[in-house]
Amino acid sequence: MKKLTSIVVDDIPVALEMLCSDIEKYHPEIEIIGKAASVIQAAKLLQKKQPDILFLDIMLGDGTGFDILEIVPNLQSKIIFVTASDAFAIKAFKFAAIDYILKPYSNDDLTNAIEKAKKQIQPNKEQLDVLQEAINNPYSANQKISLHTSEKIIVVQLSEIIRCKSDNNYTTFYLENNQKILVSKTLKYFADMLKENGFLRVHQSHLINIKYIKEFIKSDGGYLMLKDKSNIPVSIRKRNEVIEALNNFN
The missing domain is CATH 2.40.50.1020 (LytTr DNA-binding domain)
Known part of the structure; x- marks a missing residue:
């Protein structure tokens, strides 16, 4: 069976290594071909190689996951969004009807997200716009x-x-x-x-x-x-x- 490739993006070193470790341990069908801790690192990496699955943290030290998507607009990877336990972020994902993994996650959460990513159609631009607007303006009412x-x-x-x-x-x-x-x-x-x-x-x-x-x-x-x-x-x-x-x- 051909392995799926993945890149993991998270600006917290412990969280980055933990997610990579969990993927390697519980999901041997996925090969991690890159890691990034910032928007700049991730964008450079994705411009060279695109994985089957991108594990993308929303809030990064030098911007957001959306900045990466704007820098690499032709990205074909399935995206699994990863977010901290933040009420505004959770609400934003619900309004956009986009799946996500909530930190701290269980192995079941990770498995379900990976299975959905294998089958899912990418969120469309309008959905991502709804999500981005809600994340960027957390205190504004969703439109x-x-x-x-x-x-x-x-x-x-x-x-x-x-x-x-x-x-x-x-x-x-x-x-x-x-x-x-x-x-x-x-x-x-x-x-x-x-x-x-x-x-x-x-x-x-x-x-x-x-x-x-x-x-x-x-x-x-x-x-x-x-x-x-x-x-x-x-x-x-x-x-x-x-x-x-x-x-x-x-």
């Missing part, structure tokens, strides 16, 4: 999200999402242009992700972009009328939260 469907990855503006509806382990996104996007993740996953972006879970099955609320009708148990003319029920335990959100809405 876009990547949605994985069974056929493709769609990057949409959060401002275009009217609402999301649960369908067991799937979520349907309803957009301003009447487009519907079915994603194989739960509503809770997106509710947790979008709660700081003007989205409110008003019912077990419904997540709403507050800016699209037209009226809150208090009769019949309480429901919302949205600007797209849809009516969305409000659960009893969410009623006060909805009223408070509308009172505070600018």
Whole structure:
């Protein structure tokens, strides 16, 4: 069997050697053909030889992993992003719908990432742009999200999402242009992700972009009328939260 080649990039020497050691010990099918501890080192290395898999730390001493991708725009390697346990970074990866390894990682995490890398299609430029924007501006509200469907990855503006509806382990996104996007993740996953972006879970099955609320009708148990003319029920335990959100809405 032909070995896969890899290059590992991390600016912390201990972390770099540990990842290399784990790859050599647990994944003999992968040959490490280079190591780098900075953007400059990595770029020089990748301009000479491109591995099958690039293990890429996001935050480096002299820049970010994105700087490397800009210097070597024709990179064909599958990328496994590696990041420290940082809340902003984790959120950024979720918005971009890109897989990553979180330090400290387990061998299972590493194995899963490698197996996905062998099969996966590279993240597209739009996904990488979403990730880069979120990493570079951690205190700014995310403007876009990547949605994985069974056929493709769609990057949409959060401002275009009217609402999301649960369908067991799937979520349907309803957009301003009447487009519907079915994603194989739960509503809770997106509710947790979008709660700081003007989205409110008003019912077990419904997540709403507050800016699209037209009226809150208090009769019949309480429901919302949205600007797209849809009516969305409000659960009893969410009623006060909805009223408070509308009172505070600018």
